[in-house]
């Protein structure tokens with residue numbers, strides 16, 4: 001029923017045909033985010049259409065799917081709902097970046113064709129959280145561990161020299 005998104009399309013041609021593309025991206029087809037999600041993630045479903053907005057080729061529609069991420073606090077899986085309203089102006093000329101119609105995000109590509117799976121996945125990359133966490137973890141966490149770990153880690157990152165300094169003193 002669903003089709004693959006591993007297709008090369010010519011955006012100009014698609015826009016003149018107002019071509020609609022419906023397809024899915026499975027876990028093993030995801031290149032950029034595969035390491036950030038669990039294999040049990042549901043496929044990403046894209047329902048998009050090419051058309052023209054003035055002189056621009058635009059891609060509009062919706063991308064949805066349930067990705068399974070690992071909660072940074074309890075390490076249990078947590079579902080992240082992807083639901084993206086797609087509104088892209090597809091261009092292959094950087095000079096036109098500033099002319100993109102209002103309300104559209106530019107999507108720059110090289111050459112004459114566009115790999116649909118790449119376009120769709122790049123939209124998912126934009127919404128994926130860098131740190132996934134349950135609102136309320138399903139398992140009980142050790143006391144005071146919530147959040148504290150993060151704070152400790154970021155403190156170390158912020159000030160690497162402090163740690164160095166204390167090492168030097170010891171020797």
Ligand SMILES: [Zn+2]
Nearest residue numbers: 071074134137
């Ligand atoms: Zn959790």
